[in-house]
Amino acid sequence: MRSRTQRAWDRIAVYLPVLLMGLLALGSWWLVRNAPSVPSDAQEAPRGHEPDYFMQNFSVKNFGADGTLLSEVRGDMGRHYPDTDTLEIDRMRLRSVDAAGRLTHASSERAVSNADGSEVQLFGNARVVRDAATGARAPTQPQLSFEGEYLHVWPQLERVRSNLPVTLTRGKDQFTADGLEYDNLAQVLKMQGNVRGTLSAKNADKKSR
Template sequence: MAIYMPLLMMGALALGTYWLVRNTPIFGAPEVAKEASHEVDYFMRKFTVKTFDEGGQLKSEIYGIEARHFPDTDVLEIDQARIRSISVEGRVTNATANRAYSNGDGSEVQLVGNAVVIREASKDADGKETPRMEFRGEFLHAFLNEDRVRSHKPVLLIRGTDQFVGDTFGYDNLDRVADLKGRVRGILVPRSAASAAGLPTLTVPADPNPAAKPAGGDPAVR
């Protein structure tokens, strides 16, 4: 017994160590966070996305044939987009385009191809009426929460019955100022003649720099 006792103790110790290893939980090394790449992480087809404020009131509604989301920029790329935005004061703005690029909360939208932004007529707190505003061009950058629209490409502005065109364009509704530059032309129609037939109309001038990218570069990776 004295001779074999050390061997028995070593065997028991080995078995105990084996049991301890088998039953000890193994915690894997923490995974390294993957850097977001400019690849689509999800898409939607024939969809409608609505956003609401803290009180449950509708702020914006976006519809499209197909949309692709890029996680690295949190940009939603939308085909055949239709957008409706309602300000805190209740002013309604509608926008359409062949393609749109919207940020995460829908407050900023870049419209590309047959872009149209329409701001319906409204009245301020003093009862002063603002006529219907319409903007047309191949590129429009709309800041919906700030009531601003701008473009580095030619735009047609229709304000009531008046029309203006320019090579570049900016509009701030808070200041009620439209800034057109380049080859600017306009048609002012008296209210008495607004219903007359055959009134002249303006068209969007040719883009003097058609190869130029939207302001800020490719909107999908902005």
């Protein structure tokens, strides 16, 4: 009797490690299956609006497919924000060349530009000046400038917009408005709010005739 019992326990002892491993595996599977899932948006902490690098006394140039310089942005200090891929610039100076070779200059106390400089917002003593155009291929155009505390500029599209008071000067003519939208390619100028203008004597004579 004792020998039969001993043999039975011996057989159980042989299979006991296998049974224990099976129970452990089953328990692990049950724990994994019933554990609370982690939200996908919690896997990576959201990044704040913090700069990832700085530049001092820098210059950023944008070239066309043929290697022609399209625009250049300079600044005393630049901060790049990866979440918006924008560059915030202190004491910004911009120089842009259009398809006809005319120069446009811009400056402000602070600016925010997109990655390639094709869209720039100017804050504080903002000024945009397009040089006068003279030549046989294009009609003569006087110097054109925009001044205000805020200007939104698209250099290559030759557009300027502002929702704050702005002064527009074309040659010797000057206009002021509470807001402005200017599209040089479409030859459209919209001025909003309290609009006032001063025409030079030469242009005033033309209008009176």
